Amino acid sequence: MSGKSNKDYELLSAYLDEEVSLEQKQEIEKKLAASADLRNKLEELKQLKKVNNSSFKQLPESPYFESVLNQKIKETKKQRHNLRIFVPAYGLGILSIIVILLLKFNPSILDNAFDNRNTNIAGLYNSNLKPFLFAANLSNEDIFNFAFYKQLPLDNNNKQYLQLGMDKTGREYFEIKKDSFKRRKNNLEKFALALGLNKKQKSEVDSIIKVYADELQEQILVNDKNTLAVSQNLFDYNRALATDLLTFAAKANKNKFKKIMPAGLTVVNNKATSIVIKEIRTKNSSITPQYVFINEDTIFTEPYTIDKEKIKKEIRLFKERAKKNVKIFKNYSVNIKIDSNVAMIKTKRYWNDGLIVSLDSNSFHVKLPVVSDLKIKLPELDSLVMELNKARENFKEFSYSFPKKFPQFKGKFKFNFSDSAKDFNFNFQKFEIDSILKHNFLLLDSLKSKNWYQYKFNDDSIKKFLNKMPKILKEFQWKNRDDELKILKEDMKKLKKEMKEMKKKLGQPKKKIKT
Amino acid sequence: MPDPQILKLDDDFTLVKRFIDGEESAFNQLVVRHKEKVRNIIYITINHADFVDDIAQDVFVKVYRNLHHFRFESQFSTWIYRITINKCKDHLRKIKVRRMFIPLMDSFDKADQFKNETEESDTSxxxxDAISKLPKKLKIPLLLKDIEGFSYQEIAESVECEIGTVKSRIFRAREKLKFFLMPYKTEIFK
Incomplete structure (x- = not known):
């Protein structure tokens, strides 16, 4: 190798293998012509290659190669099949180990995952929420009825309303109902009349109502994704408003207040009353309120902070436009699609976030979880709630006051109406549509108002309703009053026609009968 | 040695596609087309005829298992030769490890046997034997070139390295081989 580098020999080796470019080939051949050493090296490499090439004998053929291979492939398939059977078991085992390890080292991972999920869902639905009660254009009468009847109209066409309530176990609920009842009217006026309020006192009642009306706007929200959000604070506002109004009534006219609220009512004397009103309102402004979000897809609870300034701005804008008769808020109605989720709710009831949901064609009913972790303990709230409920019952009876001189019927069916001041007994001779009509006409004359109901239940509700009724009422055939009147009118027309015909016949000269 | 079959790239791809589509017999055709080349590579690499068929069958079993994942980015032959060479390397590694644990007497016997064999006058x-003493990384490119007639490009793809590296390794293999064969120069290079 003297005088020649390894690089040259490497290139010579490649030249022998015909793996050089044309330029390299020419260069090597030039060098080969000039160098005997290189020529010797090339010869040496050629011999080596030749020896290598002839060193391996021909490999004998393997006649059974394919058949053995096929057998091996079959065995492999079997093994793989056997292993595949256990794949779910291995998977479950590995998954269990991962879950155990995760929970051991990070026990809060599941809670966090659920929280994140809830936050994500909430984020999807709670954007751009606006006060909903714009749509209802609430009057003072509506707010007053909210205090005493726990009802809020949800739209301006009396199609839906929100009903608050409390079940026997003390669990609060709200219902979104179709307005099958006629909306109560003139209760605020009656309240003022019964108390003999002067103009100044009336305006004071109005101002109390106005304060709550503004705050109520924040309690029911809606957005363009058809999400309705109902604050759980609505119940507290309801209590505070009723208590506030009763306290005012007691102060305004003590004697007359006793006449309309004579049930030994102590709600206004309760020392805690004023504190409770104050605390409820402070609580609502200091704690992020929990809202129930209702959507066509889901229902869940989530704390939600409202932008008070934004809402104030919205209210101002709405009022300005309302003056100019510009309709900025389209009517909203809570429509729950009857899909598989709702079918499940219908049959089983539905639990979610501690909510109990049930619905039929008349109402959407949501029972709320009992909130146990209130940061502020309201003093004497339980006793206040009881007294307030008593007061409400009395107030209902006051607003439906029956005539004192109600005619007495003798019969099997009795209806006792008790007031702390007086008892009224209504005895119906027989429970027939005629007597009910007569009774209603009498009521109409005496009250000069229209405070009866027309029951227009759908099938599912009427079934539940009838199941709870005494046997006598179950067997009774419920008829619509208007229909009955129509039939009566038609019957009267027929009778009139028959009478006319009879008169005609009587006016005709008598035919002589031949004997 | 049997004449290498003339294999067309398209034919291999068609057979692979047919196998992927569920035609099992296509695999048998692939085996027929490539088995001799695979067996030869194994034979020259491990220098032992006894294990050739076992290793070749392992190669085809592996091909059978993985054929669904074949990406048609390289020639099928390159892919199968790469698998073959890897299987050979595995085998040689196993042999090396096994030798470390052979009982002392056995190793003496083997050594004697080896000695007797080398004393034979058969130049091939x-x-x-001289080739078998070469390190794997030099021996395989040399054999693929000198015995199987692979191009540098094919060798580079089969052993997964650069063409320049192949060129260098083949030259170094020849140099070492020349050194090993120096004592038998007169017998071999007549």
Whole structure:
């Protein structure tokens, strides 16, 4: 190798293998012509290659190669099949180990995952929420009825309303109902009349109502994704408003207040009353309120902070436009699609976030979880709630006051109406549509108002309703009053026609009968 | 040695596609087309005829299992030769490890046997033994070139390295082989 580098020999080796470019080939051949050493090296490499090439004998053929291979492939398939059977078991085992390890080292991972999920869902639905009660254009009468009847109209066409309530176990609920009842009217006026309020006192009642009306706007929200959000604070506002109004009534006219609220009512004397009103309102402004979000897809609870300034701005804008008769808020109605989720709710009831949901064609009913972790303990709230409920019952009876001189019927069916001041007994001779009509006409004359109901239940509700009724009422055939009147009118027309015909016949000269 | 079959790239791809589509017999055709080349590579690499068929069958079993994942980015032959060479390397590694645990007497016997064999005057045997002493990374490119007639490009793809590296390794293999065969120069290079 003297005088020649390894690089040259490497290139010579490649030249022998015909793996050089044309330029390299020419260069090597030039060098080969000039160098005997290189020529010797090339010869040496050629011999080596030749020896290598002839060193391996021909490999004998393997006649059974394919058949053995096929057998091996079959065995492999079997093994793989056997292993595949256990794949779910291995998977479950590995998954269990991962879950155990995760929970051991990070026990809060599941809670966090659920929280994140809830936050994500909430984020999807709670954007751009606006006060909903714009749509209802609430009057003072509506707010007053909210205090005493726990009802809020949800739209301006009396199609839906929100009903608050409390079940026997003390669990609060709200219902979104179709307005099958006629909306109560003139209760605020009656309240003022019964108390003999002067103009100044009336305006004071109005101002109390106005304060709550503004705050109520924040309690029911809606957005363009058809999400309705109902604050759980609505119940507290309801209590505070009723208590506030009763306290005012007691102060305004003590004697007359006793006449309309004579049930030994102590709600206004309760020392805690004023504190409770104050605390409820402070609580609502200091704690992020929990809202129930209702959507066509889901229902869940989530704390939600409202932008008070934004809402104030919205209210101002709405009022300005309302003056100019510009309709900025389209009517909203809570429509729950009857899909598989709702079918499940219908049959089983539905639990979610501690909510109990049930619905039929008349109402959407949501029972709320009992909130146990209130940061502020309201003093004497339980006793206040009881007294307030008593007061409400009395107030209902006051607003439906029956005539004192109600005619007495003798019969099997009795209806006792008790007031702390007086008892009224209504005895119906027989429970027939005629007597009910007569009774209603009498009521109409005496009250000069229209405070009866027309029951227009759908099938599912009427079934539940009838199941709870005494046997006598179950067997009774419920008829619509208007229909009955129509039939009566038609019957009267027929009778009139028959009478006319009879008169005609009587006016005709008598035919002589031949004997 | 049997004449290498003339294999067309398209034919291999068609057979692979047919196998992927569920035609099992296509695999048998692939085996027929490539088995001799695979067996030869194994034979020259491990220098032992006894294990050739076992290793070749392992190669085809692996091909059968993985054929669904074949990406048609390289020639099928390159892919199967790469698998073959890897299987050979595995085998040689196993042999090396096994030798470390052979009982002392056995190793003596083997050594004697080896000695007796090398004393044979068969020049082919001498060359094969000399080649077997080469390190794997030099031996395989040399054999693929000199025996199987692979191009540098094919060798580079089969052993997964650069063409320049192949060129260098083949030259170094030849140099070392020349060194090993120096004592038998007169017998071999007549």
């Amino acid at each position: 045997k001498i060359v094969r």
